[in-house]
Amino acid sequence: MSLNPSEPHSAPLEALLPLEAKISRGERLTADEGLFLYRMAPLPWLRTQADAVRLTRHGQEAYFNRNIHFEPTNKCVYACKFCAFYRTPKATEAEGAWDYGFEYLRHKLDAYPMGSLTEIHVTGGVHPDRGVEYGEALCAFIKSIRPELHVKAFTAVEITYFAKKSGVTLTEALDRLKRAGLDSLPGGGAEIFDPEVRKRIAGGKAPAHTWLEVHEAAHRLGLLSNATMLYGHVEEYRHRIDHMLRLRDLQDRTGGFKAFIPLRYRNEANALSHIPEVPAEEDLRNYAVARLFLDNIPHLKAYWVMLGLDLATQALDYGVDDLDGTVDDSTRIYSMAGGMEHPAVTSAELGRIIRSKGRVPVERDSEYAKLRAV
Numbered sequence: 001m002s003l004n005p006s007e008p009h010s011a012p013l014e015a016l017l018p019l020e021a022k023i024s025r026g027e028r029l030t031a032d033e034g035l036f037l038y039r040m041a042p043l044p045w046l047r048t049q050a051d052a053v054r055l056t057r058h059g060q061e062a063y064f065n066r067n068i069h070f071e072p073t074n075k076c077v078y079a080c081k082f083c084a085f086y087r088t089p090k091a092t093e094a095e096g097a098w099d100y101g102f103e104y105l106r107h108k109l110d111a112y113p114m115g116s117l118t119e120i121h122v123t124g125g126v127h128p129d130r131g132v133e134y135g136e137a138l139c140a141f142i143k144s145i146r147p148e149l150h151v152k153a154f155t156a157v158e159i160t161y162f163a164k165k166s167g168v169t170l171t172e173a174l175d176r177l178k179r180a181g182l183d184s185l186p187g188g189g190a191e192i193f194d195p196e197v198r199k200r201i202a203g204g205k206a207p208a209h210t211w212l213e214v215h216e217a218a219h220r221l222g223l224l225s226n227a228t229m230l231y232g233h234v235e236e237y238r239h240r241i242d243h244m245l246r247l248r249d250l251q252d253r254t255g256g257f258k259a260f261i262p263l264r265y266r267n268e269a270n271a272l273s274h275i276p277e278v279p280a281e282e283d284l285r286n287y288a289v290a291r292l293f294l295d296n297i298p299h300l301k302a303y304w305v306m307l308g309l310d311l312a313t314q315a316l317d318y319g320v321d322d323l324d325g326t327v328d329d330s331t332r333i334y335s336m337a338g339g340m341e342h343p344a345v346t347s348a349e350l351g352r353i354i355r356s357k358g359r360v361p362v363e364r365d366s367e368y369a370k371l372r373a374v
């Protein structure tokens with residue numbers, strides 16, 4: 001295993017040439033080849049290959065949207081070790097807990113004139129008292145006051161809990177949410193699928209097969225979704241490959257993932273704070289390998305809220321074609337773990353960043369339809 005950036009990552013050219021040929025022919029990489037790239041491929045070589053694949057897929061366009069997040073509560077029945085966001089269900093406001101009602105959300109949305117947003121992203125803690133009825137009511141409330149917004153809501157972990165609490169199947173829960181106004185699923189809660197690693201960092205919450213079942217059921221109901229991978233903590237490269245392999249297999253069956261979003265582990269204020277964060281080179285290596293390995297998920301997103309804008313800008317050279325959205329200081333998940341305080345950026349700034357890489361900024365909707373060049 002070579003997660004240490006001081007190790008050479010220096011495969012000889014003769015070992016890289018067959019892979020280069022395979023990538024240029026658009027052939028799928030095996031798990032062993034993916035692992036080899038993580039361990040041995042020089043970063044400049046990975047950059048060249050991933051950038052070429054990105055260019056073939058998306059030309060010079062790079063995407064973003066105008067979105068906000070809503071995190072209804074950070075009270076959670078789980079206690080994932082990497083999480084700085086959650087508080088116990090009994091925690092008080094003084095202890096940093098919150099639980100916002102629908103009127104709070106109305107007030108929040110009132111601050112955005114009609115047409116200034118296209119998407120609301122809703123995720124939060126897994127509240128002990130909430131079943132699918134809560135999810136239905138929230139989706140319906142959003143649609144009642146802002147019918148034009150795409151509602152991307154609830155991780156597979158939240159949906160699994162909703163279903164259990166309400167005594168319904170995953171498919172029934174998703175179907176009810178969809179009827180109430182849910183438009184797509186975010187990719188959160190995937191963390192790392194390997195059972196041993198998952199147990200160490202996120203013991204107790206929905207296991208990998210359940211996360212995948214939720215997304216498969218969603219895709220079969222016509223709901224698209226994203227997929228994430230939390231990296232840079234206790235996992236090894238083989239666990240990342242295993243994770244992406246499971247996503248690739250599911251995507252072969254359903255075609256329902258829109259974007260893959262690697263999420264870097266941030267180490268403030270959690271139970272794993274002794275683990276140092278990976279250096280930027282490791283983030284870039286991860287984006288490039290993901291672009292090369294995940295040949296059937298169309299978009300690769302650098303979530304700037306987690307990376308910071310500078311690193312997200314660099315990631316555009318490593319296979320990334322999407323920078324997420326304007327966000328407007330509406331999420332605390334990463335700022336509580338060491339990410340940027342008050343994350344917000346304008347469309348114009350995202351456009352400037354994308355143009356700084358010689359690319360064409362395109363505002364998209366939540367399903368990647370192009371809305372306008374910026």
Ligand code: SF4
Pocket residue numbers: 076077078079080083084085086124125126157202205
């Ligand atoms: S990651 Fe999600 S499920 Fe885990 S403790 Fe944090 S809020 Fe709860």
